[in-house]
Amino acid sequence: MVLENKNYVPTLAIRASEMNGLEYLPGASKDRMTPCILLAPWANSNTLDRAIDRIERAFPNRNYFLDIDRDYQFTNLESAPQQELARLMEPDGAYSNWIEFVERHEWVWPCIQSKGQSEAELRQQIEAVQTLGRPYCMRIVRDRFPNNIEEIIAAFAAGGAADYAIILEGGWTRDPLSLAVWFAGVIAGSLQNIDATVPVVLSCTSMPKMFSAFSGVTPVTFSNHQLVDQISAQSNRARIVYGDWGSTRPREESGFANRPLDRIDYPTDGAWYIVRNKDEEWDFESAAKELIGNSGVWDGNLSIWGEEMIYQTTINEEIGIDTPQKNVAARVNIHLHRQAFYGQENLGAMNFDEPWED
Amino acid sequence: MKSREYNRIQGSAKDILDRHLTEYPVKLGQIARELGVSINISSMNTGISGQIMREGDHYLIRVNRHEARERQRFTIAHELAHFLLHKSVIDSSPDGIKDNVLYRSGEPERIEYEANRLAADIVMPMNLVEKVLHEEFNGVVTEATIESLAARFQVSKAAMEIRLSTFAEA
Numbered sequence: 338m339v340l341e342n343k344n345y346v347p348t349l350a351i352r353a354s355e356m357n358g359l360e361y362l363p364g365a366s367k368d369r370m371t372p373c374i375l376l377a378p379w380a381n382s383n384t385l386d387r388a389i390d391r392i393e394r395a396f397p398n399r400n401y402f403l404d405i406d407r408d409y410q411f412t413n414l415e416s417a418p419q420q421e422l423a424r425l426m427e428p429d430g431a432y433s434n435w436i437e438f439v440e441r442h443e444w445v446w447p448c449i450q451s452k453g454q455s456e457a458e459l460r461q462q463i464e465a466v467q468t469l470g471r472p473y474c475m476r477i478v479r480d481r482f483p484n485n486i487e488e489i490i491a492a493f494a495a496g497g498a499a500d501y502a503i504i505l506e507g508g509w510t511r512d513p514l515s516l517a518v519w520f521a522g523v524i525a526g527s528l529q530n531i532d533a534t535v536p537v538v539l540s541c542t543s544m545p546k547m548f549s550a551f552s553g554v555t556p557v558t559f560s561n562h563q564l565v566d567q568i569s570a571q572s573n574r575a576r577i578v579y580g581d582w583g584s585t586r587p588r589e590e591s592g593f594a595n596r597p598l599d600r601i602d603y604p605t606d607g608a609w610y611i612v613r614n615k616d617e618e619w620d621f622e623s624a625a626k627e628l629i630g631n632s633g634v635w636d637g638n639l640s641i642w643g644e645e646m647i648y649q650t651t652i653n654e655e656i657g658i659d660t661p662q663k664n665v666a667a668r669v670n671i672h673l674h675r676q677a678f679y680g681q682e683n684l685g686a687m688n689f690d691e692p693w694e695d
Numbered sequence: 696m697k698s699r700e701y702n703r704i705q706g707s708a709k710d711i712l713d714r715h716l717t718e719y720p721v722k723l724g725q726i727a728r729e730l731g732v733s734i735n736i737s738s739m740n741t742g743i744s745g746q747i748m749r750e751g752d753h754y755l756i757r758v759n760r761h762e763a764r765e766r767q768r769f770t771i772a773h774e775l776a777h778f779l780l781h782k783s784v785i786d787s788s789p790d791g792i793k794d795n796v797l798y799r800s801g802e803p804e805r806i807e808y809e810a811n812r813l814a815a816d817i818v819m820p821m822n823l824v825e826k827v828l829h830e831e832f833n834g835v836v837t838e839a840t841i842e843s844l845a846a847r848f849q850v851s852k853a854a855m856e857i858r859l860s861t862f863a864e865a
Contacts, residue, residue, distance in 0.1 A: 361761065364736075394764070640738035642761045649741060693734035693758065693771065695724040 339446070339472040339502045339536060340578055345370040345677050346504065346538040347583040349669075350406055351377050351388050354662050355585060358669025360395035361642035362677075363689035367399060369677040373448070373476070373504055373540075373580075375406035376425070377588075378418035385421035389442050398694065402474045402504070403439070404448035407481065408588040428453050431461040440469055448476040448504075451489045459492035467496065476504040477527075479519055479541075486527050498532035502578075507541030509586050513564040516541055520568050533574050539565050540580030542587075548597065548611060554632040556608040562679070579679070584609060584672035585665070597661050601625050601647055603634065604672035606679060610634050621658045625650035638685030643670030696821055700813040704779055716820040719827075720849040723771045723818070727756065732778055734771055736760045744798065745770035747777050748791030754778055765851045768818055773798055776813035781806050819848050819858045828859070 340346070349355040349372055359372065374396075379388040392401065405426060411419050424434045432450040439447040449462055466473045475493050483489060493501065505523055507516040520539050528537065543559050561581050569577040584604055600613035601624040610632060612624040619627070625647050629635045637644060646667040650657030658664050678684050704712065711729045715722055727734050732747075732754045739746070739759040744766070746757045756774040758767045777785060777792050784802055785791045794800045798807050824844065832840045836859050845855040 363738075363760065645738075645741065645761045652741070689760070690735045690737045690757075693724045693727075693736055693756075693767075695720075695722040 339474075339500060340371055340538075340576070343369060343371045344579060344679070345673075346373055346402070346502075346540065346578055346580040347673055347676070348373045348375065348504070348506065348540050348580060349583050350375045350408075350585065350588055351379055351391060352585075353380065354665035355583060355669055356391050356395045357663075357666040358583065358643065358673060361670055362674055363641065364691040365687075365689050366641075366674045366677040367396060370673070371399075371401060371446075372396060372583075373402040373404060373474070373538075375404055375408070376422065377406040377409040378416070378422060383417055385418040385425075385438075386441075387418070389445075393444060398444070400444050400446050400472070402448055402476075402502075403442075403445045404474075404476050405435070405450065406588065407478075410588065410590060426450075428458075431458040431465065433465075436462065436465045436469075439466065439471070446472045446474060448474045449489075449493075451475075451483055451485065454485065454488065456488040456492050459488060460495060463492060463496045467500065472500045472502070474502050474504055476506060477523065478506040478508065479516070480508050490527055490530055494530050494532070498535050502536045502538060503528065503531065504538040504540055504580065506580075507539070509546075510541050510543055513541050513543055513560045514567070517564055517567055520564070521571060524568065524572050524574060528574075534576070535574075536576035536578050537574055538578045538580040539568060540582070542582035542585065544582065544584055544586050544609070545611075546586065546589075548600065548613065549615075551600075551611045552614050552616065553612075554627060554634070555611045556634075557611060558608040560607075562607065579676070581676065583669050583676075585669060599624060599661075600664065601628050601650070601658065602664055602668040603628055603632075603647065604668055604675055605634060605636075606675055609668070609672070621650050621654050621664070625658065636685060639671065639674065640685070640687075640689060641670060641674050643667035643674070646670075698812040698816050700776070700780060700809050701816045708779055712817070716817065716823070719820075719823055719847055720768075721772075721818055721820070723768060723775070726817070727771070727775060730775070730778065732756055732775065734758065736767070742795050744794050744796050745774050746791060746793040747774040747785055748789070749786055754785070754791075763851070765845070765849055765854070768849055769814060769851070769854055770794070770798075772814035772817040773810045775817060776810040777806070780809055780813060815854070815858055818850050819855065821858075824848070824855075824858060 374392050378385060379391045413419060425438055427434055435450050439445050447466055505520055510516050545557055565577055565579050598613055598615055599621045603610040612628045629651060646657050715726045734756045737757040744759055748755055756771060758770050792800045828834055841852055841856050845852045
C-alpha cells in the first residue's frame, strides 16, 4: 500500500537548500517520509538526469513521488536540460516522454500528468505506469485546479485503489486553516468517487515571504497540523496524511532582490523562530548566539546537521552558516526531522546511528 | 604504484583489498564487512570526522553524519587504514583512535600520515585512476578532469587533485 508506515509527505523543489537539508537527515527520518519532488534542471548541469542524481544522493535507495515543477521559470531554451523538461511537458502520446523518463529512473513514483488529457488518455498513462510496476500519484494543485477533474477522477477510479495516493496541494497561504474549506470541498466533492482507502495528503505552506518586519526572536506559527486534524475529523477517508513544503515555498518569479539581512531560522514542531535584528546589525553569528543563549527555544540535543550548523555558526560562521542558502538548508533539515517525528516524545534521546551503505 | 603502507599488508587482508580495488567507486562497506569491521554513520561532536574502536571481538568505525558523503568515504578509508596498520594503537585505548577534521588523533603524527597514504590507495587506487585518466581524458589533467574523476571515485575534488598531483610527479 502506498504511504504505508509513512506519516509525512514534504513537497520540495530541486534547489540546493532543499536537497542539502534532505541529504543530511538521519536515515530514520527519511524512512518515515515519502517526499514529492518537483522536477527542474539542477544548477549548471547539462542533462536533466543530473537533477535525479541530486535527488537520489539526498534520498538514496528510497522511493519518492516526482512531478514536473510547473513553477520553474524557463530562462534559456537553448539549454539542454530546459529543453528536456519542456519535452516532458508535451502531452503527445498520453505524455509518453514523461513515461519514458520515469521508466529510466527506478525509484520514481510519478505524478500522473493530467493537463489537457481526456479520460482515455489518462487511463492510457495510468496503465503505462502500472505496467512499469510503479505506484503513482494524483496531484491536484489549488492554483491550477484542473478543468478536466471529472475525467481525472474517472480514470483513477477505473485503475483500482491499491497503488496510488492523492496529494491535494494548497500552495502558499498566510494561514493553512484558511484553506480548510477548499480541502474539505475537494474531498467531499471531487474525490467522493475515489475509494476511501486511497491515502490523501494535505499540503500547503505559510512560510513568510517577507522578513523585514521581524526583529529579535520572533515565532511564526504554522497551522498545518490543525488543518490535518480538522479535515480528518470531518472526513470519511481512511488515511489523511500530513504534508507541507519542508519550511519552503513554491518557486516565484525572480526579480531583482538585495541579499536578505543575515538571520537564523529555527523550526520547532509548530513554529519557525526567525532571529534577526536590523537595528543592531546582527550577523549570522550574533543571531545564532541569541538563538542558543537567550531565546529559550533552542533544543541543541537533536543530534542533527541543522542544529550542528547553527551551533558551529556561534564558533565560526565559515564552518557554520555564512549565507542565506545555508540558513535555509539548516532550517529545512530541522523542520523535516521534527515533522517526520511529530508527536514523538524525547526526540533528543533517540539514537540515530545507522549502518553505512555503499 | 602503491604506497609502502599498502605493501606492508599481508595475508587475507591483502587478498580482500586486491580483490576490491579493481572497480570504482570502491565498495568500502563491503571491504569493511569482509575485514570484520562494522561502519556506523553517527552524530559526532563538532570537529570529529571519525573513530575506530574495538568492541569485544570486532571493530567499529563511526563516521560523522554531518559531513559530506565524499568526506565520509575518505574518513572510512582512513579508519580502515588504522585497522590494517595500527591495530595495537586502537586496542590500547577504550576509545580507540578518534580523528578530528584534520585527521589528527593525538597519536604520533607518523601514524596519521601512514593512514592518509593508505586511505588514498584504497579510495583512489592509482592504477584505476591512471587507467581512466588515459583512456577517457588522454592523460590530460584539467579542472574538468579532476571534477569528473572525483565524481566517479566519490571523493572530494581536493582529494582527487592531490592524488593527481602525486601521479604527475611519479
